[in-house]
Amino acid sequence: MMRLKPKQYFIELLNKLYDGSITKKELEKLSYFFHNNQELKSWPEHFGSKTEIEERIFSRLQSDIHKESSKEIRVIPLYKKAIFKYSVAASVVFLISLTYFFNRNNSTPSIVSPTIVEENIKPGTDKATLTLEDGSVIELDKSQMYQNKNVRSNGSQIVYETNDEATNEIVYNYLTIPRGGEYHIILSDGTQVWLNSESQLKYPVSFIEGEVRQVELVYGEAYFDVSSNIDHNGTKFIVNNQSQKIEVLGTEFNIKANKNEMNIYTTLVEGEVIINAIGSKQKLLPNQQSNLDIENKNVTIADVDVIPEISWKNGLFIFRNKSLKEIMRVIERWYDVDIVFVNKDLESVKFRGVIKKQVSIEEILTIMKSSSINSYDINNRTIILK
Template sequence: MNVFKMSPSIENIIVKYLTNSATANDIDKLVVWIEKPTNKKVFKEYVKTHYAIYYSMKEPNTQELLDKLFFTIRRKESFVYKLKSQSVYRYVAAVLVIGLMISAYFFRNSIHISNKNNETIIVNKSKSIKPGTDKAILTFDDGSQVALEKGTSYNAQNVNSNGEEIVYEKSKSESEEIKYNYLTVPRGGQFSIKLSDGTKVWLNSESELKYPVSFSSGKTREVELVYGEAFFDVSASTNHNGVKFIVKNKSQEVEVLGTEFNIKAYLGESNIYTTLVEGSVVVSSGNELKKLKPEQQLNLDLVNNSKIIKTVDVYNEIAWKDGVFSFENKSLKEMMIVLSRWYDVEVIFENEAIENEEFIGILRKNQEIQEILKSIENFGIIKNYKIYDKKIIIK
């Protein structure tokens, strides 16, 4: 239960700030709010309770660190971690693993190899496992391909890329035959695309989107999430003479007029999750139609053909597109599936008993996986682990 006297909007801004995902407008609001002495006290208590109490309270200069933290907000400097406000969960150690270190003051950057009996073994340590990056394969209607990646650019008629995003311009000719492109993001990658109608799509690792190079005027705008995970910020139908937008995949269709939502439909997984951030969508599967409201998620179970709608914390579902992974009530196994895609590794559990240990917290996507694994080991969640090139064996 939240005992701090702050509005949900302010708490959300604090969370975004601590994860380095706050906008300039967010920071301006936070600066104004924190000017009041009472709010300053609330902020310090919030941080102290949800972050420092588990770790940095062991340090003699905790108050000094909190003062420095407060000072940096006024300087608009950034931090690296946010730990969701959870104080009653059983697996506190697991919470610490991911979200403990909110700043350089609370984080010991060095990673040490254990010298205990159960030693961590890293084979080919010089080849550390790096986090994913912006990269994708663009496939044209004739089958030809272009590799897109951070640091490179691509330019052609009506389409260009800066290595992080690909942008399609609206065709000047409305009579052109519809041609489809594919954007495929491999394991260890991410990419975004702006479609010709202005719709923005973020693609997570191991995902593929099929879409028209240009939409036909007056006709339904359709794209297909072939597999994987994508966040859609759809250009409103009011900007396109009322024409609706549909996202298809092999098991369902999502119809929207203009909204923000996330679809998770990975190959080999038996559930498809559709999460609405704002606006309204109708999900059709078989002969059933389900309408979602903001902060609702539809879980389509492909094995049992069941459809369950529940209210969720939207942040946990879409944080991946803003540079963090948010885990709430996720098992170690589920977490490792997510990480295996981003780091392009294979994870093997030798100790199956720990697969269901639950986690709550947030992980930055730009850190090396050894940092994560070592933290888990230090808190006793796992005994040790081994890394062989692109394979991780958890003991």
């Protein structure tokens, strides 16, 4: 079955929303699609205005959240306020107008309205380094366009066009994302990859017809939307990464294999993948996550809520009972800073909440200071927590 064009898929999801048959997963996709595809200027008139569609999406989101009593968002006492609909939406994919955090000993979230703070430490942005097959290096960012042969970049994504000429030789490029960066790449077979801060992907400029399609996540975090094997004569897609190999038939999943961390997490959003690691193969189903412990050489699989795991690609960081140490690793990569804990007891304090990725670093620290951190200092690009 051929993949629908974006507008066709968008309209199909709208039809399902209106007839009540839309699934939770489809609703999440519609939410993100609705707010992040500005090129969709119009749709059939019977759907109503943009405001009417937005209200219907919010209504369905609220209904679904209320039905799921186990969802953590229910304990946040905001549901009687107008902002609730944005909080609910943020638990899926929307950007919210407030940033909030609260720790495990405090049931009331600390709330700070975003403001722009002039400082040297800025949130991350679209930027990457492209290394070509001849070793030459191209800097990619929003300030410039790039085009060469079958590859082009508009500053926020890089696209490899399908090569009509048959090739028998694999030629590799590297896309490296620094700390404080992120980037989107579309491979020559149509596979899309979103790369998080401090990540590197090795991939062919074009794939050989009829052979297994292989890429390597050298390190870091990436979200894959793999072009179906049906569109490529049944050829599999394989992602190699350190101590594991992931066999894919056409699906969406997230891999987190950050530098200096001893666990590799693979989270399946839809489809099916096979994790080949530590001498064994294990099948992963949607809403499951594999945890490869490199040090202890074992793989475990658990059911998870995928939304917090993939929120980074949709403009949010969602933390569910994460330690401050874990959260600060994310902050370090996105804001390109180093964080030092003077008070080691802070490392284990648990937080949950949502951060819009474009808020200032001082807003995040102010929120945390109101609940757990006694004080902090910023010295150049080093943040000292006390």
